Amino acid sequence: MSTPANEEEDHGEVFLDEEDIIDEVAVDDEDLPDADEELGSDGEAVDEADDSMHIFTGHTGEVYTVLCSPTDGTLVATGGGDDKGFLWKIGRGDWAFELQGHKDSVSSLAFSTDGQLLASGSLEGLVQVWDINSGNLKCSLEGPGGGIEWVRWHPRGHLVLAGSEDSSIWMWNADKSAYLNMFSGHGSSVTCGDFTPDGKTICTGSDDATLRIWNPRSGENIHVVKGHPYHTEGLTCLTITSDSTLALTGSKDGSTHIVNITTGKVVSSLNAHSDSVECIGLATSSPWAATGGMDQKLIVWDLQHSLPRCMCEHEDGVTCLSWLGPSRFLATGCVDGKVRLWDSLSGDCVRTFRGHSDAIQSLAVSANGEFLVSVSLDGTARVFEISEYQ
Numbered sequence: 610m611s612t613p614a615n616e617e618e619d620h621g622e623v624f625l626d627e628e629d630i631i632d633e634v635a636v637d638d639e640d641l642p643d644a645d646e647e648l649g650s651d652g653e654a655v656d657e658a659d660d661s662m663h664i665f666t667g668h669t670g671e672v673y674t675v676l677c678s679p680t681d682g683t684l685v686a687t688g689g690g691d692d693k694g695f696l697w698k699i700g701r702g703d704w705a706f707e708l709q710g711h712k713d714s715v716s717s718l719a720f721s722t723d724g725q726l727l728a729s730g731s732l733e734g735l736v737q738v739w740d741i742n743s744g745n746l747k748c749s750l751e752g753p754g755g756g757i758e759w760v761r762w763h764p765r766g767h768l769v770l771a772g773s774e775d776s777s778i779w780m781w782n783a784d785k786s787a788y789l790n791m792f793s794g795h796g797s798s799v800t801c802g803d804f805t806p807d808g809k810t811i812c813t814g815s816d817d818a819t820l821r822i823w824n825p826r827s828g829e830n831i832h833v834v835k836g837h838p839y840h841t842e843g844l845t846c847l848t849i850t851s852d853s854t855l856a857l858t859g860s861k862d863g864s865t866h867i868v869n870i871t872t873g874k875v876v877s878s879l880n881a882h883s884d885s886v887e888c889i890g891l892a893t894s895s896p897w898a899a900t901g902g903m904d905q906k907l908i909v910w911d912l913q914h915s916l917p918r919c920m921c922e923h924e925d926g927v928t929c930l931s932w933l934g935p936s937r938f939l940a941t942g943c944v945d946g947k948v949r950l951w952d953s954l955s956g957d958c959v960r961t962f963r964g965h966s967d968a969i970q971s972l973a974v975s976a977n978g979e980f981l982v983s984v985s986l987d988g989t990a991r992v993f994e995i996s997e998y999q
Contacts, residue, residue, distance in 0.1 A: 661991035665685070672687055673984065674689075674715070679722060680976060683975070686729075688708075689988070692714060694711065694715040694718065699992050708729050712735075717729070719759075719761055719769075725741055738750065754773070764807070800814055801858075802847065805849050819833055820833075820834040846886065854871065857889055859902075863883055879910050888928065897918065899932065899939055900930075906922060907941050919956030920956065924947070927942070930942070934978045939951055965991060967985050
């Protein structure tokens with residue numbers, strides 16, 4: 610029975626003749642993997658770089674939402690799948706306040722415009738309002754029969770608006786803990802919504818592929834935007850121009866449409882994504898919008914011509930975005946766990962922030978413009994310094 614060559618008897622030491630040497634390779638010690646370096650499942654070294662300057666680890670589950678106070682440059686609110694919300698401060702690892710009382714995931718947060726109150730919405734259908742100065746629970750607002758998808762404040766008062774999975778929208782007066790109105794008409798979960806900046810109108814988008822425009826006082830449904838040339842699948846995100854005239858909506862169908870709020874008519878369509886549009890944001894200092902999608906793209910749009918200015922490729926789906934104040938820069942959060950900063954003029958990625966180990970769910974910029982906060986399915990919130998990108 611013959612034995613394979615490599616199993617032949619041991620010949621002891623093997624010596625190389627000069628002519629056996631094909632090439633000599635200089636090896637730098639730094640190129641050699643450390644024996645104790647953590648290896649991923651495929652045997653490759655795990656990327657352990659962390660660019661954050663503060664990590665909040667108070668949550669014990671996935672973190673879904675983050676907001677920065679509009680008045681306090683260090684105050685942050687986060688909510689997650691551990692049924693908890695937290696208030697904490699950037700650079701103050703010893704300071705945190707738990708928003709207690711929710712019995713399901715805290716899915717949405719909103720600071721009032723004056724920064725005095727925080728609303729937290731959860732998947733059990735409860736909205737709680739917190740007094741920031743005292744830390745006390747101001748009121749619990751009940752009514753919706755399904756999970757809260759989003760909460761928003763009236764731009765000039767303490768009125769809270771919330772959209773629910775049960776297809777309804779609710780409005781309360783937080784100062785008086787009083788129910789004001791319920792807006793019904795959507796045929797599915799109300800996935801996005803807000804007051805117009807002038808406070809006179811409400812716009813809501815639903816999984817039923819419609820946008821509804823409401824009168825906050827009377828509860829009247831002024832317009833229903835649906836059918837051709839509008840979305841063919843559920844709405845995912847919505848934003849409203851600062852002059853309260855236009856609503857921009859993104860959808861699972863990959864399209865973004867611009868609707869005249871007064872007439873209820875689609876005035877333009879932004880079509881370049883090939884998968885669900887997950888997030889949308891308006892630049893404050895130029896007539897541009899940005900959309901992020903599961904097609905791994907961030908697209909910056911010229912709204913005057915309804916054309917893409919630039920397309921910014923990612924490694925995975927784009928889940929959230931935020932313009933950095935009035936600057937030309939914007940940030941994206943991605944399923945690959947990275948946060949990227951982009952120059953909207955050139956379309957270049959100017960910075961990649963590492964540290965998270967799972968998909969980014971939400972981003973927020975601090976009131977002073979110095980910090981960007983991201984939250985992830987990895988259970989952490991991370992703070993990155995962005996003062997050089999003003």
